[in-house]
Amino acid sequence: xxxxxxxxxxxxxxxxxxxxxxxxxxxxxxxxxxxxxxxxxxxxxxxxxxxxxxxxxxxxxxxxxxxxxxxxxxxxxxxxxxxxxxxxxxxxxxxxxxxxxxxxxxxxxxxxxxxxxxxxxxxxxxxxxxxxxxxxxxxxxxxxxxxxxxxxxxxxxxxxxxxxxxxxxxxxxxxxxxxxxxxxxxxxxxxxxxxxxxxxxxxxxxxxxxxxxxxxxxxxxxxxxxxxxxxxxxxxxxxxxxxxxxxxxxxxxxxxxxxxxxxxxxxxxxxxxxxxxxxxxxxxxxxxxxxxxxxxxxxxxxxxxxxxxxxxxxxxxxxxxxxxxxxxxxxxxxxxxxxxxxxxxxxxxxxxxxxxxxxxxxxxxxxxxxxxxxxxxxxxxxxxxxxxxxxxxxxxxxxxxxxxxxxxxxxxxxxxxxxxxxxxxxxxxxxxxxxxxxxxxxxxxxxxxxxxxxxxxxxxxxxxxxxxxxxxxxxxxxxxxxxxxxxxxxxxxxxxxxxxxxxxxxxxxxxxxxxxxxxxxxxxxxxxxxxxxxxxxxxxxxxxxxxxxxxxxxxxxxxxxxxxxxxxxxxxxxxxxxxxxxxxxxxxxxxxxxxxxxxxxxxxxxxxxxxxxxxxxxxxxxxxxxxxxxxxxxxxxxxxxxxxxxxxxxxxxxxxxxxxxxxxxxxxxxxxxxxxxxxxxxxxxxxxxxxxxxxxxxxxxxxxxxxxxxxxxxxxxxxxxxxxxxxxxxxxxxxxxxxxxxxxx
Ligand code: ADP
Ligand code: ZN
Ligand code: ZN
Numbered sequence: 215x216x217x218x219x220x221x222x223x224x225x226x227x228x229x230x231x232x233x234x235x236x237x238x239x240x241x242x243x244x245x246x247x248x249x250x251x252x253x254x255x256x257x258x259x260x261x262x263x264x265x266x267x268x269x270x271x272x273x274x275x276x277x278x279x280x281x282x283x284x285x286x287x288x289x290x291x292x293x294x295x296x297x298x299x300x301x302x303x304x305x306x307x308x309x310x311x312x313x314x315x316x317x318x319x320x321x322x323x324x325x326x327x328x329x330x331x332x333x334x335x336x337x338x339x340x341x342x343x344x345x346x347x348x349x350x351x352x353x354x355x356x357x358x359x360x361x362x363x364x365x366x367x368x369x370x371x372x373x374x375x376x377x378x379x380x381x382x383x384x385x386x387x388x389x390x391x392x393x394x395x396x397x398x399x400x401x402x403x404x405x406x407x408x409x410x411x412x413x414x415x416x417x418x419x420x421x422x423x424x425x426x427x428x429x430x431x432x433x434x435x436x437x438x439x440x441x442x443x444x445x446x447x448x449x450x451x452x453x454x455x456x457x458x459x460x461x462x463x464x465x466x467x468x469x470x471x472x473x474x475x476x477x478x479x480x481x482x483x484x485x486x487x488x489x490x491x492x493x494x495x496x497x498x499x500x501x502x503x504x505x506x507x508x509x510x511x512x513x514x515x516x517x518x519x520x521x522x523x524x525x526x527x528x529x530x531x532x533x534x535x536x537x538x539x540x541x542x543x544x545x546x547x548x549x550x551x552x553x554x555x556x557x558x559x560x561x562x563x564x565x566x567x568x569x570x571x572x573x574x575x576x577x578x579x580x581x582x583x584x585x586x587x588x589x590x591x592x593x594x595x596x597x598x599x600x601x602x603x604x605x606x607x608x609x610x611x612x613x614x615x616x617x618x619x620x621x622x623x624x625x626x627x628x629x630x631x632x633x634x635x636x637x638x639x640x641x642x643x644x645x646x647x648x649x650x651x652x653x654x655x656x657x658x659x660x661x662x663x664x665x666x667x668x669x670x671x672x673x674x675x676x677x678x679x680x681x682x683x684x685x686x687x688x689x690x691x692x693x694x695x696x697x698x699x700x701x702x703x704x705x706x707x708x709x710x711x712x713x714x715x716x717x718x719x720x721x722x723x724x725x726x727x728x729x730x731x732x733x734x735x736x737x738x739x740x741x742x743x744x745x746x747x748x749x750x751x752x753x754x755x756x757x758x759x760x761x762x763x764x765x766x767x768x769x770x771x772x773x774x775x776x777x778x779x780x781x782x783x784x785x786x787x788x789x790x791x792x793x794x795x796x797x798x799x800x801x802x803x804x805x806x807x808x809x810x811x812x813x814x815x816x817x818x819x820x821x822x823x824x825x826x827x828x829x830x831x832x833x834x835x836x837x838x839x840x841x842x843x844x845x846x847x848x849x850x851x852x853x854x855x856x857x858x859x860x861x862x863x864x865x866x867x868x869x870x871x872x873x874x875x876x877x878x879x880x881x882x883x884x885x886x887x888x889x890x891x892x893x894x895x896x897x898x899x900x901x902x903x904x905x906x907x908x909x910x911x912x913x914x915x916x917x918x919x920x921x922x923x924x925x926x927x928x929x930x931x932x933x934x935x936x937x938x939x940x941x942x943x944x945x946x947x948x949x950x951x952x953x954x955x956x957x958x959x
Contacts, residue, residue: 229273253295256311257304261293302542318956319565328540341382345374366395436607453599454587456609458818462587478547479530485556508534536569554586590811594867620827622845655787674716685914690721745773778816794833803865806840813844872925872933873957881919887952888921
């Protein structure tokens with residue numbers, strides 16, 4: 215390297231030369247020649263001399279810095295910046311840089327989040343079941359299955375009648391059909407399993423796709439507005455606020471269809487595949503093999519395969535959980551986020567990104583539109599829509615004829631107790647359940663108090679059985695085991711109190727198992743199904759239960775919040791929320807919002823068809839606005855009250871909130887680090903509101919003690935600046951084994 219070219223003022227690029235997880239950890243530093251500076255940015259593909267022989271290869275720029283890691287004289291120069299047009303990798307690397315900056319992480323952590331793992335790709339076989347009967351033959355075959363009560367076959371035949379080709383994973387995962395059943399159907403000549411090396415020609419099935427219905431007025435208006443905005447050529451972010459059943463999914467499908475017509479691709483994010491099975495099937499029916507599904511349980515290799523298909527144009531629609539956002543489509547035109555308010559969109563691992571914000575960031579980079587949809591939008595989204603940052607589209611009526619919103623009654627559980635009713639079912643709810651059982655209609659009962667369930671405490675001294683590794687109560691399970699729901703620790707149920715030896719130690723409170731027992735006692739003739747973390751542990755547990763309930767195999771479905779999301783059961787005419795309570799959530803400022811969302815959604819489950827639905831909400835706090843406004847289905851009223859609460863206590867979305875969490879097996883180290891960080895923040899940003907050091911809501915997890923510092927400000931940029939100050943302070947803390955993580959809300 216010639217002298218005089220190096221020294222202060224020089225800029226360097228950190229490059230990765232291969233996009234695969236193993237090599238992401240290894241970056242190479244190259245100098246950016248003066249002339250190339252304007253062109254070279256994060257995400258750029260550059261040509262570099264590599265290795266001893268200076269072989270010319272391509273590299274991806276992941277970071278630009280003025281601090282070379284080693285002797286500048288030994289650093290080689292970039293030869294040229296490639297102008298190859300936008301590649302998906304470029305966009306994703308830029309997105310990783312944005313995430314790193316916004317949420318706090320190393321560039322490597324951010325890159326590993328957005329780039330798929332490269333493994334040796336084995337060409338996998340694509341299996342599907344193809345109908346070998348005409349429609350009439352299938353109908354006749356269906357009648358036989360019905361008569362002989364072949365339930366599994368019946369499910370397959372019904373699916374085949376809707377679509378003559380069923381992908382293998384839908385067949386086994388969603389319809390829960392065994393290999394024997396499929397073999398038997400092949401023997402009957404009803405269908406045949408095909409194995410191919412390539413994906414089926416999309417046109418081949420596209421002919422019989424579902425068409426859209428005649429749109430309602432509200433749908434017309436919303437679609438008209440979206441088409442108008444799109445035609446302006448300025449990418450939009452739209453929030454579709456529509457009551458459950460108002461036809462939001464039809465709107466998504468219509469915009470997706472338009473996107474594909476333009477030769478672009480679309481991503482649909484859903485909170486969790488297994489809970490949104492019906493939505494996924496509607497996309498399949500309409501778009502056939504243009505659709506690819508990304509399960510959260512895919513192996514890394516399978517995920518990579520999916521991404522390869524997307525890159526090569528083998529599919530144009532990716533449906534999946536938040537990580538589907540990183541699908542490397544070459545021309546991404548639309549991102550839809552269904553149930554935008556769901557918690558599942560916030561990542562639990564570093565970087566703690568939020569899919570909504572990250573989707574908008576990615577859409578900005580490639581000029582894509584974004585549609586957010588919800589019946590109960592997050593305060594974040596709704597407040598931005600009101601400010602005009604997003605386009606707001608309201609849909610107030612249900613799309614299907616004669617389908618009306620249900621009527622809601624609130625029952626005060628304190629009055630029940632005063633009247634001597636000690637059961638979990640209020641008198642009104644009992645009466646209504648009996649009525650439905652008589653009419654052969656279905657009932658859903660939902661328990662939204664997780665912490666309410668089965669913890670074990672001593673009636674003599676009050677000791678609660680806690681996990682030795684986590685600061686949380688152990689839960690009692692029917693198999694006689696006490697289990698920690700955070701780390702999986704298990705021990706046998708104790709016979710007497712470990713603190714005072716009293717024998718009066720017992721499970722306390724009501725979990726779904728207990729509710730099921732009580733329901734069986736009270737309604738002995740009813741067929742009851744239960745859906746919770748225990749009954750859905752095995753693979754596809756969700757779908758099996760939901761399919762059975764949809765098929766009418768049970769009269770009552772009891773479950774946790776997972777039963778209120780997204781399902782469409784026309785025969786359900788009564789929904790009971792057993793204990794709509796807030797007090798246990800009060801540590802979290804979003805408790806009220808969550809209660810409102812859950813109850814509103816629960817109410818939306820009843821009466822989706824022609825028969826009117828009824829909802830009974832039981833609560834110990836029947837006067838709270840979250841419950842009253844949910845009962846009245848009045849989002850606007852709730853929004854006003856909740857926003858003034860957030861404003862008063864300086865919470866998001868009125869204020870931005872940066873949380874730093876310090877965890878360590880040495881409690882003193884975590885505490886000390888938190889104190890140092892809090893002090894530095896107070897000194898550098900004296901006007902900012904700094905809270906802590908404080909105990910994290912779960913003070914100990916997996917043997918690590920957890921402390922927090924919170925910073926609140928209306929100025930988001932200022933919080934980003936504080937995060938940078940903190941990041942500079944991390945090194946010595948890491949040395950004494952304190953792990954630091956940030957969350958930006
Ligand atoms: P959302 O996503 O808002 O809950 P969906 O799109 O799922 O609403 O629609 C609810 C139900 O109404 C679905 O069964 C759907 O097929 C039906 N539906 C939607 N739009 C129409 C329409 N324009 N005409 C008739 N039925 C419709
Ligand atoms: Zn005791
Ligand atoms: Zn534990």
